[in-house]
Amino acid sequence: xxAALRILEPGLLTTxxxxxxxxxxxxxxxxxxxxxxxxxxxxxxxxxxxxxxGALEIAYVGPRFIIEADSVNLACxxxxxxxxxxxxxxxxxxxxxxxxxxxxxxxxxxxxxxxxAGWSLVYLAVEGGFDIKPVLGSVSTxxxxxxxxxxxRALAAGDTLPLRQSSAxxxxxxxxxxxxxxxxxxxxxxxxxxxxxxxxxxxxAFLDGEYTVSPATDRMAMQLAGPRLEHIGGHDIxxxxxxxxxxxxxxxxxxVILMADRQTTGGYPKVATxxxxxxxxxxxxxxxxxxxxxxxxxxxxxxxxRTLLQQIDAIPSRIVPxxxxxxxxxTCLLTHNLISGIANAQLSLxxx
Amino acid sequence: xxxxNVLAAGDTALIVDFxxxxxxxxxxxxxxxxxxxxxxxxxxxxxxxPTIRSLSIYYEPLTVxxxxxxxxxxxILEHLEEAPATGRTxxxxxxxxxxxxxxxxxxxxxxxLHPADVVEIHSSxxxxxxxxxxxxxxxxxxxxxxELALPRRTTPRPRIPAGSLGIGGKLxxxxxxxxxxxxxxxxRSPISLWDPALTRGALLRAGDKVRFKPVSLHEYRRxxxxxxxxxxxxxxxx
Numbered sequence: 062x063x064a065a066l067r068i069l070e071p072g073l074l075t076t077x078x079x080x081x082x083x084x085x086x087x088x089x090x091x092x093x094x095x096x097x098x099x100x101x102x103x104x105x106x107x108x109x110x111x112x113x114x115g116a117l118e119i120a121y122v123g124p125r126f127i128i129e130a131d132s133v134n135l136a137c138x139x140x141x142x143x144x145x146x147x148x149x150x151x152x153x154x155x156x157x158x159x160x161x162x163x164x165x166x167x168x169x170x171x172x173x174x175x176x177x178a179g180w181s182l183v184y185l186a187v188e189g190g191f192d193i194k195p196v197l198g199s200v201s202t203x204x205x206x207x208x209x210x211x212x213x214r215a216l217a218a219g220d221t222l223p224l225r226q227s228s229a230x231x232x233x234x235x236x237x238x239x240x241x242x243x244x245x246x247x248x249x250x251x252x253x254x255x256x257x258x259x260x261x262x263x264x265x266a267f268l269d270g271e272y273t274v275s276p277a278t279d280r281m282a283m284q285l286a287g288p289r290l291e292h293i294g295g296h297d298i299x300x301x302x303x304x305x306x307x308x309x310x311x312x313x314x315x316x317v318i319l320m321a322d323r324q325t326t327g328g329y330p331k332v333a334t335x336x337x338x339x340x341x342x343x344x345x346x347x348x349x350x351x352x353x354x355x356x357x358x359x360x361x362x363x364x365x366x367r368t369l370l371q372q373i374d375a376i377p378s379r380i381v382p383x384x385x386x387x388x389x390x391x392t393c394l395l396t397h398n399l400i401s402g403i404a405n406a407q408l409s410l411x412x413x
Numbered sequence: 414x415x416x417x418n419v420l421a422a423g424d425t426a427l428i429v430d431f432x433x434x435x436x437x438x439x440x441x442x443x444x445x446x447x448x449x450x451x452x453x454x455x456x457x458x459x460x461x462x463p464t465i466r467s468l469s470i471y472y473e474p475l476t477v478x479x480x481x482x483x484x485x486x487x488x489i490l491e492h493l494e495e496a497p498a499t500g501r502t503x504x505x506x507x508x509x510x511x512x513x514x515x516x517x518x519x520x521x522x523x524x525x526l527h528p529a530d531v532v533e534i535h536s537s538x539x540x541x542x543x544x545x546x547x548x549x550x551x552x553x554x555x556x557x558x559x560e561l562a563l564p565r566r567t568t569p570r571p572r573i574p575a576g577s578l579g580i581g582g583k584l585x586x587x588x589x590x591x592x593x594x595x596x597x598x599x600x601r602s603p604i605s606l607w608d609p610a611l612t613r614g615a616l617l618r619a620g621d622k623v624r625f626k627p628v629s630l631h632e633y634r635r636x637x638x639x640x641x642x643x644x645x646x647x648x649x650x651x
Contacts, residue, residue: 086462086471087447088615089545089607197614206549206590206607254420254428299433300546300553302462302469304422326464326546334423362424363474370475 064130064227066187068220069150072124072174076280077191077210077222078184078321079115082199086325092305093201093209094321096280096344097182099373100139103237104186106376107136107163109230115193115200116186117216121347123174123183124216128166131228134188136163138237139345140177147171161237162383165229180242180345189226203322205281234383240376244342247355248335250308251362255298255330259310263290267316267332267354274350281322283343285352289314290332300326306335306343320344336362338369415442415490419483424474425459429486430467435555435583440543442493443468444620449489458482463619465543465553500542500620505587505602507536507578507625508633513601516566520580520597523563531599532627534558540585542621550589550607550615554623557585569595576601578625589615603628603636 078101081094095101095118102112110116117124123142127150137144137160146166147155155171158164160183166172177183193200193211202210211220256264272287296312303309307319309329318335319327321344335343336357346352357365420428429446431439440463447463450470457477462469470482509532511517521528540554557580565581570593573579577588579596588594589607606616617623628636 084460085549085614086460086469087545087619088549089547089551090549090614203549208549251421251423254422254430299435299466300544301430301464301467302422302426302428302546304426304469304471306423324547325462326544331422334421334426336423337425359421359424359479366424367475 064133064224065221066126066133066172066224067129068124068126068216068218068222069171070125071216071218071220072119073122074120074280075124075216076118076202076204076214077115077193077216078118078201079199080113080201081321082197082201082203082209085197086302089325090197090206090208091203091281091322091325093199093203093280095184095201096321097139097180097184097341098344099240099341099369100180100182100242100345101184102373103138103161103240103376104136104184106380107138107161107235107237108134108186108188109232110186110188110190112373112376114186114190116184116190119174119177119183119185120181122176123185125171125173128168128170128172129221130168130224130226132165132167133224133226134163134165134229134232135172135185136235137161137174137183137185138240139183139242140180142177142183143175145173145175147173161240163234163236165234181347182345187224187226188229189224192223192225201321205322235380236383237376238379238381240379241372242342242345244346245339247353248339248343249357249362249365250333250335250354251357251359252333253331254301254334256332258293258298258330259332260291260293264332266290268356271351271353272316274346274348274352276348278348279322280320281324283318283320283346285316285318287315290316292330296329298328298330300328303327303331304334306337306340307331308333308335318343336365338362338365341369415493417490419486421479422469425472427470427472427479427482427486428467429470432466435465435543437541437556439466440541440619442490445493446486446489447619448499449493450485453485455482455485462546463544464546500618500622502539502622502624503617504624504626505606506604506628506632506636507587507600507602508628508630509536509600510630510633512630513633514578514599516597517599520561520563520599524560526560531561534560535580535585535599536625536627538624540623540625542617542619542623543584544619545615545617548589548592548607550605550617551586552606552615552617552619552621552623554585556583563597565595566597569593570598573598574601575605576603578602600625601633603633
């Protein structure tokens with residue numbers, strides 16, 4: 062029997078992502094991929110997947126979906142979010158989970174992911190992953206180009222996302238503890254490549270000022286509002302490459318940070334580039350957040366990258382068996398009495 | 414010796430920049446450098462992206478150092494000889510019928526030409542593919558004859574159909590998918606330069622040569638309905 066998640070409500074912008082489509086920028090294909098690769102990996106690790114497995118990137122408002130598999134093992138990681146497992150479509154109350162923990166659901170149950178808090182994004186991984194064919198080596202969704210993911214677009218009601226695994230494995234439930242997702246007080250940038258096309262006064266204003274993430278922000282570009290930058294010699298340049306985190310300044314003088322779905326090349330001068338270690342925190346920032354910048358050298362940036370990669374490598378060591386409080390235990394036992402099946406037999410194993 | 418600057422785009426990309434210009438000689442250098450660098454298969458180099466005026470080198474700094482890469486680039490550029498043309502030549506059908514060319518008349522007016530002259534001038538050249546960028550499969554072709562050089566439209570269009578043929582400055586291109594656009598549209602091609610079903614996606618590569626073959630509205634519609642892509646399949650060497 063085929064296994065799937067059937068989407069009842071898609072949420073605000075829910076897409077399948079992985080760590081990106083690498084190696085095709087010379088054909089004009091953006092890398093795409095998870096905006097917050099740290100939380101993305103954490104979600105996969107929580108359900109025992111390879112950290113690179115495709116997962117759902119959920120922005121602001123989560124989806125509601127029904128389980129069409131014997132049982133599934135799921136986990137959310139990233140922003141704080143409440144996840145309810147309801148017995149069927151009509152049920153109002155269910156068992157509530159939070160992000161950073163794995164949980165199970167069985168056939169016919171409905172999973173409802175709420176609104177994200179703290180950060181904009183949360184990732185939802187399924188043990189075994191989605192059975193989706195990669196396009197150009199990746200299952201990441203590039204919505205503008207209709208490439209990859211689920212039919213090249215964000216999820217919609219009625220979509221049936223096929224799963225590779227028809228029942229959850231015999232593993233305990235886990236919790237992820239102490240993953241540091243705090244944001245840097247200032248996002249660090251390496252100046253350039255076209256910083257010489259701005260006046261010193263403008264660059265000073267950019268580094269000293271405070272910007273607000275504007276509502277026009279999407280997976281392609283984070284639009285900022287704050288101190289204006291003045292160009293030297295106009296705002297049109299002959300197109301060159303755009304790295305993730307590049308901060309370009311169009312004619313209106315407001316900086317625009319180019320994100321995962323950025324165009325591969327562009328013709329506006331780029332004043333600076335966010336360092337790679339700060340990109341995950343930038344990616345999970347919310348509309349309305351205040352953002353400021355601080356200059357860093359390439360060497361400092363690479364040292365910070367090393368630290369971030371060490372933090373990512375340490376995620377599996379932060380996974381601990383899910384301990385339950387007495388309240389949780391009651392809920393769990395009640396659930397167990399009402400329903401039967403492998404999923405709940407497994408659930409009870411993790412009760413101490 | 415070639416004049417260039419190596420610029421940092423953050424801590425995981427270097428830009429080898431040859432200056433703010435659209436120039437066939439610069440493009441030849443960019444593409445030759447990309448070819449040589451890719452052939453070296455340097456551990457830690459993730460991908461290279463040739464553009465009109467520069468080569469972006471994306472790298473993993475914990476595997477390969479920026480200084481090491483800069484040295485490799487300098488070494489390649491120092492010994493770079495006149496690069497042999499390696500691209501293929503592709504004929505692309507284009508329909509210049511006014512029905513599919515909303516700006517043809519306006520372009521002719523601004524250039525002091527008859528629309529038929531614009532078509533004749535545009536379709537009688539062999540163009541060089543400077544780069545692919547902005548959208549999957551979008552090839553920037555040049556050089557447009559100076560008689561047709563115009564600044565962008567003052568008001569960009571919010572959405573143009575896939576296949577639209579645009580001109581702007583020294584460049585011309587066919588848009589592989591519907592997109593906002595500020596260029597002047599003087600025709601439309603019935604074939605798609607981006608085919609996600611292809612294993613490599615894009616039909617053109619930087620360094621290829623392109624000729625436009627005018628076709629009638631009738632022929633345009635026939636090719637559209639056949640959906641046959643007559644271009645050579647992309648090679649796998651890049």
